[in-house]
Amino acid sequence: MKQILLGPPQIDKADVQAVAKVVKSGNLSLGEETIKFEQEMAKFVGAKYAAATSSGTTALHLAVVAGGIKAGDEVITSPFSFVASTNCFLYEKAVPKYVDINPQTFNLDVNKIEKAITRKTKAIVGVDIFGYPAEWEQILAIAKKHRLLVIEDAAEALGAKYQGKKLGSLGHPTVFAFYPNKQMTTAEGGALVTNDQSQYKLIKGLLNQGRGPNLNWLKHLYLGYNYRLTEIQAALGRSQLKKLPRFLSKRNQVVKWYNQRLVKVPGVILMQANDPDHERSWFVYVVRLDKNIDRNKVIQKLGNAGIPSKAYLPSIHLQPYMKPFGFKTGDFPVSESVSASTLALPFYTAMKESTVNQVCETLKKVLK
Numbered sequence: 001m002k003q004i005l006l007g008p009p010q011i012d013k014a015d016v017q018a019v020a021k022v023v024k025s026g027n028l029s030l031g032e033e034t035i036k037f038e039q040e041m042a043k044f045v046g047a048k049y050a051a052a053t054s055s056g057t058t059a060l061h062l063a064v065v066a067g068g069i070k071a072g073d074e075v076i077t078s079p080f081s082f083v084a085s086t087n088c089f090l091y092e093k094a095v096p097k098y099v100d101i102n103p104q105t106f107n108l109d110v111n112k113i114e115k116a117i118t119r120k121t122k123a124i125v126g127v128d129i130f131g132y133p134a135e136w137e138q139i140l141a142i143a144k145k146h147r148l149l150v151i152e153d154a155a156e157a158l159g160a161k162y163q164g165k166k167l168g169s170l171g172h173p174t175v176f177a178f179y180p181n182k183q184m185t186t187a188e189g190g191a192l193v194t195n196d197q198s199q200y201k202l203i204k205g206l207l208n209q210g211r212g213p214n215l216n217w218l219k220h221l222y223l224g225y226n227y228r229l230t231e232i233q234a235a236l237g238r239s240q241l242k243k244l245p246r247f248l249s250k251r252n253q254v255v256k257w258y259n260q261r262l263v264k265v266p267g268v269i270l271m272q273a274n275d276p277d278h279e280r281s282w283f284v285y286v287v288r289l290d291k292n293i294d295r296n297k298v299i300q301k302l303g304n305a306g307i308p309s310k311a312y313l314p315s316i317h318l319q320p321y322m323k324p325f326g327f328k329t330g331d332f333p334v335s336e337s338v339s340a341s342t343l344a345l346p347f348y349t350a351m352k353e354s355t356v357n358q359v360c361e362t363l364k365k366v367l368k
C-alpha cells in the first residue's frame, strides 16, 4: 500500500516541462517568467500589482520594511499562527502585542484589538489562519481610526474570499506563500500584492538589493535584500497557477468527504463553516479534539496505523525563542486551548475518497 503523506504538493508533467524549459534557456533570474508570474498572480487575486519573492516570510519582511515599522514599535498580531507573521517585524526589533483569537474562526478576536492599542502601536499584522478570512471590515476600521498600518498574512489563504472579494484585492499589502504544502507551490516562494503603485515600486526595489526600478545595475538607492524568486520557480508558479482553480475545487471535495465522515463522531469538532462573508481556501484539514482526549496518544496510534498527523499549530508566544518577551502560559487562553486540541490530518489536492475513508475509519477506531 502507498504511504499516506500529510500534505504533499500536486506536481504534473506540465510543471516539469515548464521548469525544464527555463533551466535549458539559461535565463535563470530577473526575466520574463517572473514578470509574467507577477502579472498573473495580481490578476488572480484581483490586485493591481504583485511582487514575487523568495518566500512568504521575505514578502512579509518587505511589507514591514516598506511600512516603516521600526525598533520599539508595537505590532498587534495573532499568537495562533505560523511564526513568520511575528518574525517579519521581530527582524526590525519591533515588539509583538498579541491579541487572543476567536475560538470558532481561530483568527484575531476583533473585540479585543482596541484594548491592546497604545501610543507605540504602529501596525496590525492580521492572519487568515487555515485559509479562513479574518474580520477585515473591523480590522480595517480600527486601523483607520487609530492610524495604524495593516499587513495581511494570507499565506494560507490563496483564493479565499471575504465579503465576496478575493483576499489580496482589499487594497492593503497582502502576502501569499508557495512552500510545497500550500495550495500551490514554487518550492520556496512568496508574493506581496498591493494596489498602491509607489509601495509596489519600493518593494520591487527592496527585494532586488535596493535598486531603483529603471536604474543602473550598480546603483543602490537604499539598503535592500536579495529576496528574488528565480525564473525556474516563477515558471513552476505560472504552471501551478493555471491549475489553481481546479486544485481549490478538488480540495473542497476532499473536505466534503472528510466532513461527511467526521461530523457525527463524538469528541471531534469540525472547523468553522463558510458563511456569506467568509469563503475559506482549504490549506489544511484540521479538527479539534475534545479536551478530555489525549491528543498525543491519538497521534501516536494514527502513526502506528500508517497515518501521519500533527499537533497544529502551537501558540507563538510560548515558543522557546520568545522567552525574552516574558510571555507565560495563560496570557492568551483561547489560543492556548486551541493549540492544545487541534489535529491536522492528511490533506492534499489529489487525495482520494478511499484514502479519506481510511483515515476517518482509523481515527474513529483510535478514539474508541
Ligand SMILES: *Cc1c(COP(=O)(O)O)cnc(C)c1O
Residues within 6 Å of the ligand: 055, 056, 057, 058, 081, 082, 084, 085, 127, 153, 155, 156, 177, 178, 179, 189, 190
Ligand atoms: C507558510 C506561511 C508563511 C510563509 O512561509 P514561508 O515558508 O516563508 O513561505 C507565513 N505565514 C503563515 C501563516 C504561513 O502559514
